[in-house]
Amino acid sequence: MPVKLIAVDMDGTFLNSEKKYNKARFLKQYAQLKQRGIKFVAASGNPLYTLQAYFPEITDEIAFVAENGAYVTAENEEIHYSAYAPEVLKHMVSDLEAKYGSSVILCAKSCAYVRSDVTAKTLAKLNIYFKSIKQVDSLLDVKEPICKVTLTTVEHDFEAMEQYLKQQDYVKNRLTKAVSSGFGFIDLIQPNKHKAYGLAFLQERWGIADEDMLTIGDNNNDIEMIQKAGYGFAMSNAVPALKQVAKYHAKSNEQEGVLDIIDLVLQSKGFSHSLVSEPEVMS
Template identity: 65%
Template sequence: MPIKLIAVDMDGTFLNSEKKYNSSRFFKQYKQLKQRGIHFVAASGNPLYTLKAYFPEIAHEMAFVAENGAYVVNGTETLNYDYFNSDVLQQILGDLKHDYAKNLILCGKDSAYIEKSVSEKTQQKLKIYFKNLTQVDDLSQINDQICKVTLTTAQQDNQQILNDLEQKPYMREKLAKMVSSGFGFIDLIIPNRHKAYGLQLLQHKWGITHQDVLAIGDNYNDLEMIQMAGYGFAMQNAVPELKQVAKYIAPSNEHEGVLDVLDLVLNAQPFQIYSKEDVYLENI
């Protein structure tokens, strides 16, 4: 297995439902991966500052593909930060604020922004995912480079809002792309600035081919990454669409599935036990 890069999603994949992971087990694995020259990358829809908070001991040397691919860093070096054209952003805001002002989050490089009208209950949810959250009077007056526009929804309203967004002119004109990242979040991202795009910047820097990449995820915003990787894993708890394109199914995030896969890599064991034709077939 010539694996040189391992990319993992965070929520629903690396993290359990309590937003935790077995740090003692992982850091032993990470040390071995580092010794063997295998890069470990956190690839997530989360902001960079939130991702770094999960790895305080090693964040300074890790690589991150944050904001669904728009923000890519390697250690202390920023490789890329893409953000919406101001005209496009104002078009999106002008349209969405009327119906969704209390559900809107604008994602900047160092902070996310919400209006002061957002309920306390919604704020408590957002603070889990956005460690730097700034309240403002009017989102349209923010002077920052916004890489992602996020809507937080009640799970039962998700599909209705997705259907509504599909009809928006900026969606039809491909000025933005819509992706569901789970947990009631709908992200509007810059077209083609997905996780696979971010990973390719790191691959180019390190001279790593797609075939040497192992990627693991659980949701729609992982599709491009899983399809691109030579070893694409979906979690047992993943959405059906991701399981369809993945080559392998890992145990769920509640049972340290990612760490089990890392053990296989470190022990040079085959992935056959996680093939879709094996024990997890019934879950696809």
């Protein structure tokens, strides 16, 4: 089956440790993908505005599955936005703000909300991933629709925070789901509103079946979209849980593993089920 859609995670996958990618190489690839009618999607836990900043040359042409699947756009058109029910959000925020204070981030369409007492250390970390931040005295004052709640572990122990969340009723009762998105963040996403959920809107729009989709990721929040795709790739630097469910594996984000996979697609080559080194011919 030919690949008709390529969806890539960003941090730890498309981007290297410096939050960069080989732009010259990719833009040449993208021109060929566009010519062949192969859709390119950036699928990330990052906000839309952060993702768009990585692709200034083609932002108007490509699609984004942002906020772990809750915010979907294509060619600058909003396809889907899913927000928490106000009563659920209030319950969660009341608890989390009391427990973790300025380590809580509310993700809205155009910005991320944090408390005004956020420390300089935490703010420095957040500025890397959230390119638009607004500070408020209390997160309960935010009236804008919120699609995701993020916790940063800059000043907390990751495992302790993870264990705390597992014990809370809003997680136990599946009003939200806690997933690690890597780099010291825990995302609270709406149940079943993951990256695969977001991609489904684009598949319907373009008439693309699961078996014609290629997805690439490195972390727990990529599991559903890797399982959904006919060609699901885990980076060599991926977490064990993702490697276990991925049908295929790519070189690391430091070795331009994603771009190597795109080359194989453009060359109509097949994929080895181990680390991609000697491609097989696709049938």
